[in-house]
Amino acid sequence: MKPTTDKHMIDRAISRLACPLLLAASLALAGCGSLPRIVPDMGIQPAKTIQIKGGRGILSAEQxxxxxxxxxxxxxxxxxxxxxxxxxxxxxxxxxxxxNKVTLLIDGPATYASMFSAIREARDHINMETYIFENDDTGKQFADLLIDKQKHGVQVNLMYDSVGTLNTPREFFQPLIDAGVQVLEFNPVNPALARKGWEVNQRDHRKLLIVDGTTAFVGGINISSVYSSGSFRKFRKKDDEGKDMAPWRDTQVRMDGPVAAEFQKMFIDTWEKQHGPQLAARNYYPKIASKGxxxxxxxxxxxxxxxxxxxxxxxxxxxxxxxxxxxxxxxxxxxxxxxxxxxxxxxxxxxxxxxxxxxxxxxxxxxxxxxxxxxxxxxxxxxxxxxxxxxxxxxxxxxxxxxxxxxxxxxxxxxxxxxxxxxxxxxxxxxxxxxxxxxxxxxxxxxxxxxxxxxxxxxxxxxxxxxxxxxxxx
CATH class of the missing domain: 3.30.870.10 (Endonuclease Chain A)
Known part of the structure; x- marks a missing residue:
């Protein structure tokens, strides 16, 4: 089973471009974004003191x-x-x-195990932002766990990308919504659902999980069963025809400590720019002691x-x-x-x-x-x-x-x-x-x-x- 990706969408779109009108529309959709010219040593003052932030604020130069x-x-x-x-x-x-305590997570099994552990230990809130959220065994595991935490008083806020979840039926998210989870679709493909300008080419490719404002996960791993086996294992999963299935090789990092607040800011900023529903009052920025x-x-x-x-x-x-x-x-x-x-x-x-x-x-x-x-x-x-x-x-x-x-x-x-x-x-x-x-x-x-x-x-x-x-x- 292959997940929905923007790469798949583009493959299919280009293969169907059968006339100049469609080609022009595709190019217009891509936009006119540009990349900056980066000059070595831009804006750097060699004598500048490097500033570091801790759990209680900015450290002194000596600290x-x-x-x-x-x-x-x-x-x-x-x-x-x-x-x-x-x-x-x-x-x-x-x-x-x-x-901060930083843990390197290799492939899906290790990443999901650490995520599940952090979610189960949540006491105040869970903020999750993902490109793909599949309607498969892995997706259902996450959904069930998030619903359970919401029912036990932990506020869950979930943001998913519209293109990344094209193959996920909207009904999949209804039990989450019914349980009280705040669910937000990033830049809906359907223009009738757009909360700001219809910017279908701008996608939310982030994979971010924040638990209680103290733990953050970042990396390349989506919510999908394609990650259910590790890529360094000698024995591989078989498909329906008995052939070896290529595992997905990916990397994630778990960070426990004050830096979680920086990722929390990014999540909330995106939520607000997408005109999502008012976030429930929670302790999104707790005081965090040194973890590592x-x-x-x-x-x-x-x-x-x-x-x-x-x-x-x-x-x-x-x-x-x-x-x-x-x-x-x-x-x-x-x-x-x-x-x-x-x-x-x-x-x-x-x-x-x-x-x-x-x-x-x-x-x-x-x-x-x-x-x-x-x-x-x-x-x-x-x-x-x-x-x-x-x-x-x-x-x-x-x-x-x-x-x-x-x-x-x-x-x-x-x-x-x-x-x-x-x-x-x-x-x-x-x-x-x-x-x-x-x-x-x-x-x-x-x-x-x-x-x-x-x-x-x-x-x-x-x-x-x-x-x-x-x-x-x-």
Whole structure:
């Protein structure tokens, strides 16, 4: 069973474009969004004190420095970490938050188990924002659990994307509504239901769960049974014909601590901009004591913003990389500036590696991604394709100290048309965990060499060319 995705929708739409009128309508629908030009060291003052927020407010300069010192090992690593912190703060404007416990979650089973545990322990409220909420076994498990918590006095607020749930009947959400759950459909496809302008091309691609204002989950995992098995297991599920089913490979992060408030702000801001019903009075911003030693920054982007802060953060972090850039991404359709940043990093001696899917739920996106391989391989970028699993993960590791996990794909749709959300975790400890995960994916991947790539069939080249023409709108 395949979930509904915007990639599937676009595949089908393009295959049906049979006349110039429909083609023009499709292009008009895509909008005229653009990406900002990111200049190295934009707005950065080298002497600026890096400010850190804790559970009780902004830390003093001395307290902030003490927090940073815990993350430092070698002298060179100190300089790299502080540089990334300064770069990011100058671009995002969002606070760096200390005192968090961060847990890396690999694939669906581990993620759902942690989510279920957090939901069961909820005492005040649950805020959930998702692109896909399937009417399947996993979706029903979540729905039943949310209904149970609502009946026991925990306020549940659920926001789902209209396109992402096209295959989910509206009747599926009725028991939630009947139980008192606040349910909000993001940018309804049906213009008659639109609460603001009909902006059907602007989608909510975020995957966010906040429990009691103290715990937040962010990553690439939707609510769907396709995630019911792990991608590193030796034994695979079988389909109705007895064939092995490709598991979905994805990554999520759980954050317990003060940074949950930053993600809470993003959820409530989106709810209000969508003119959702008045949220029930709850303790959405409780005082939170330190839960751990990790420092995290929450970053969100919206098509309503002047430009994508997540995009600017990615580009700047790559431009300032000194040793390595390891990107894992499901839908890789890089714009010219991103491609240039990767190739320039290689010229500086940076080890640049891309972990991309060997198979995808969208053939069109896969071929569009392939259309950029030759340029990148010739530029010294190393490309790997994950085998025996459908790679849906969106992570990055830079210089071993800058890590991010979220919903953002490295494509035009994520950076221009979608609501996205990422967590940036700073420091070598978490970086080592993400490095180990990247190495596990490497062991299950095939490297694409320039020599082998140049020998691919002419039929593939033609498909890449055709798909590449649509890269801007996928």
């Amino acid at each position: 902030s420095q003490a927090v940073l010192d815990k993350f430092k090992n070698a002298k060179q690593e100190n300089l790299i970490l502080e540089k990334h912190l300064a770069v990011e703060e100058a671009i995002t404007g969002s606070p760096l938050v200390a005192g 030693g990790e420092i995290v920054r929450g970053i969100g982007s919206s098509p309503e913003d002047p430009y994508s802060v997540i995009y600017a953060t990615f580009i700047s972090a790559i431009q300032h990389a000194e040793s390595l850039v390891y990107l894992t991404n499901a839908y890789f359709i890089p714009d010219p500036q991103l491609r240039a940043a990767l190739k320039d990093a290689v010229k500086r001696g940076v080890d640049v590696r891309l972990m991309l899917p060997g198979k995808s739920d969208s053939a069109l996106v896969l071929y569009a991604s392939h259309s950029f391989y030759t340029e990148l391989l010739e530029g010294g970028v190393r490309i790997y394709e994950r085998q025996d699993a459908l790679l849906h993960s969106k992570t990055a590791l830079i210089d071993g100290v800058w890590s991010t996990i979220g919903s953002t794909n490295l494509d035009w749709r994520s950076f221009v048309y979608n609501q996205e959300i990422n967590a940036v975790i700073l420091g070598p400890q978490f970086g080592a965990q993400l490095q180990a995960l990247f190495d596990r994916d490497l062991a299950a991947s095939k490297e694409i060499t320039l020599e082998a790539w140049k020998d691919r069939p002419i039929s593939d080249r033609m498909k890449e060319f055709g798909a590449g023409l649509w890269a801007r709108w996928l």
